[in-house]
Amino acid sequence: MRDSAIITIPSHPKYLSIVRAVTGKMAELSGMAESAIEDVKLAVDEACSNVIKHAYKGNVYQKIILRFKTSPKGFEVIIEDNGLKVHPESLVGRDLEDIKPGGLGIHFIKKVFDIFAFDEKKKKGNRLRLLRYIKGKDGD
Amino acid sequence: MRDSAIITIPSHPKYLSIVRAVTGKMAELSGMAESAIEDVKLAVDEACSNVIKHAYKGNVYQKIILRFKTSPKGFEVIIEDNGLKVHPESLVGRDLEDIKPGGLGIHFIKKVFDIFAFDEKKKKGNRLRLLRYIKGKDGD
């Protein structure tokens, strides 16, 4: 095993601070720039919040698995749950001009990750793959 | 799943900062006092360093699994590896009066954890169980 880490947590919002801590450290180890690290922490937090809210409908005793992998290609996070299947057509953030609560998570995720893709082969639950390609020195 | 978390990391020292971050957050969630949290972070770091040094003989590409559990009984960490079996008779820290490098890890672990026990039933590798009982307000 190398350049990777796996964490399994309950689907309770109090574990989001652990998700952020691990995400931040893994991003740091990957050599990412400080501002991108902050964006990545926010994005992974949002993806897990969505699992809790949408896939698990607020049930806080389910399981979320996060797999981190750093490689010359980029920084990858795979997030798995056993909740309700995502409807791909529902995966849209709100129009940023239409000010109302909610609908920002997907925007924050797509801001920093180049790939945001649910694995269609997973039978039960969801497997979200997030990948950020290695950027040049001032890449954002 | 509740009141628990699992992390799997490579046996590379660069992952110790992740171990400390998760340990600290889990201890915080368990409601532990600040000074005990610091002791627990150090202890779990030392236990993982020992796995890298002694069980894996410095091989940094093996696997370490940490399971955290908080309960009314206390704060538990179970650390698993697939390395060389521990010889229980070797598990002694140095005499603190005998100043020399090394031999402090076990002291730091036993300072804060009430139970320090290798599971003899595990066939390959090691399973170390650390448990700290819930202490009164000023318990140390």
Add this chain to the structure above:
Amino acid sequence: MEIEIVVYKGTKVMELSGEIDMYTSPELRKELMGLLQRKVSPLLVDFKEVSYIDSSGIATFVEGLKGIKTYGGRLKFFSIPDRIVEIFNFSKLDRVFEIYRNLDEAIKS
């Protein structure tokens, strides 16, 4: 996250610190709704010690702003760390919230 309500020169100031996320934002929401129920205005929010905010925290403030506007009240933010300004800008909420550099500017305006 910690919330403290102080009164500065007769004005209510909500001093926030720590991380605002899906775990802590319900408490923020409760506090905010309590103040709106009493039709507090203006309500100032000090972000200086806020180290993190996610979309649930932002949603809470968007809801708070909508609520305070129903009675013509004003919600003013100040001392927002750069990182959080960046998040507000990205979300185009810098145009929606009243944002000031510090307490004095927030009070005066």
Add this chain to the structure above:
Amino acid sequence: MEIEIVVYKGTKVMELSGEIDMYTSPELRKELMGLLQRKVSPLLVDFKEVSYIDSSGIATFVEGLKGIKTYGGRLKFFSIPDRIVEIFNFSKLDRVFEIYRNLDEAIKS
């Protein structure tokens, strides 16, 4: 962990910051051994910005102390955060290392 070597009034001061653990202590060891090779004395170590030390960091300093003593040199620590003082005390190393409150006391003594 970051290491900077500065010279203050003719005395070498190693300024440490961050976390000293099994990952970072080899770099500390290398730096320390380099200074001992040149028989530096006294060598002062500023702990003010050290946020963490584990047994590998302590072992490195115990080794450094043994090394510096072979040529009659002195190793002096100063500005150690309470948490780390606690660890030194527990390990009974407060009796072994020369520990001072600040740079001036370390230089003068």
